[in-house]
Amino acid sequence: MKKPEKRGLGRGLSALMADVQIEPAPEAGEPPRSKPDQMVPLDLLEPNPDQPRRQFSEDALKELADSIREKGVIQPLIVRPSKKVEGRYEIVAGERRWRASQLAQQHEVPVILRELDDTEVLEIAIIENIQRADLNPVEEAMGYRQLMDRFGHTQDKVAEALGKSRSHIANLLRLLQLPEEVLDHLREGRMTAGHARALITTENPADLARQVIKGQLSVRETEKLAKQGSEPKSAKPRNRAPEKDADTRALEQDLSANLGMRVTIEHWADGSGRIVVGYKDLDDLDRLCGALSAATVTAFD
Incomplete structure (x- = not known):
């Protein structure tokens, strides 16, 4: 049975990103770096539901609105035709400008219209935000x-396309194992992400996180606290397994x-031995x- 080919990242990210200006906006009096295709009323635009950024600083939005x-x-904002309603547009890049334009009581904004699939939209949204350092961990x-x-x-493909190391991708993904309370912090x-990484393997990360915040601990101090928090509380000697080697931990x-x-x-x-997966x-x-079902199908393919 022939396996379907997995799609590579994008149809050329450099081509996709050509219109998405990552560098700062031009100074007053300079022409726009990309000529808009048209002006679109604000109420015909809708945000991308897969936008990675979920939080927008109110102060930053007000500052942009003043500008x-x-x-x-x-x-110009990058948009594509809406899949839901004909005549409307989904924002691919520029949701912050759209929100600030609403605060500034503008009626329409310049846009560049592109035909993009879901993968390309998500890639552009992630790249734009990451390269602007706008996303929290x-x-x-x-x-x-x-x-x-x-x-x-794969992690390797994502790392290659976004210009990140594989270890950076892997370390960030590990953060998602933490409870929601810690993720909110x-x-x-x-x-910081450094504090959070130190808590991933502990039994009570939420409790330790509160101690870290209350004591304003450094990352090094947090690592020490996490090690102490993982030790058994009983003073009685117990039969413990040998310390894991570096290969097992990796x-x-x-x-x-x-x-x-x-x-x-x-x-x-x-x-x-055994492998324990916590969800x-x-x-x-x-x-x-x-994931296990897919692995089983692949193994017997």
């Missing part, structure tokens, strides 16, 4: 997870990053079952 009142929208990780889950991209900037991290779930490997004295909710369980 738009004075100079207008210098960079959770949003960035969710964007990578979308590319992998929805379109079958990350989203709000109360702790394998745990790779499996965790690929599944987006916490994976632990236990070796026993007789040479046997946060039923959606996680469904995704795990789907």
Whole structure:
């Protein structure tokens, strides 16, 4: 049975991104870097439901709105025809400008119209935000997870297309194993990705996160706290398995990053062992079952 070819990332990201200006907007008096195809009323535009960025700074939007009142929208938005309603458009790049234009009480904005498929739209949205450093670590990780889950991209392919190292992609994906409370701390900037990574393998990451924030601990101090929090509380000696070697820990991290779930490997004295996969909710369980089913089909293909 012939396997269907997996689609590569984009039809040439350099071509797709040619109209998406990542560098700062031109100064007042400079011509727009991309000529708009048309002007579109704000109420005919709708945000991209797969936009990786979920939070928009109110102060930053107000600042941009002030600039738009004075100079207008210098960079056109990238849009595509809406799949839902004829005559409407979905924003591919430029949702922040659209929101700020609403605050500035503008009636229409310049747009560049492109025919793009869902994968290309998601790729552009992620690239635009990441290269502008607009995403928090959770949003960035969710964007990578979308590319992998929805379109079958590997970590290596995502890393290559976005100009990131594979370890950067893997480390961010591991953050998604943390409970929602810890992810909220990350989203709000109360702790960094370095702090959060130190908590991934602990039994009580939410409790430790609260201690980190309350004590304003450094990443190094957080790592020390996480190690202490993972130790057994009983003072009585217990039969413990030998400390895991570097290869086992690396394998745990790779499996965790690929599944987006916490994976632990236990070796026993007789040479046997077990792999434990922890999931946060039923959606996680469904995704795990789907991955295992796909692996089974591939193995017997």
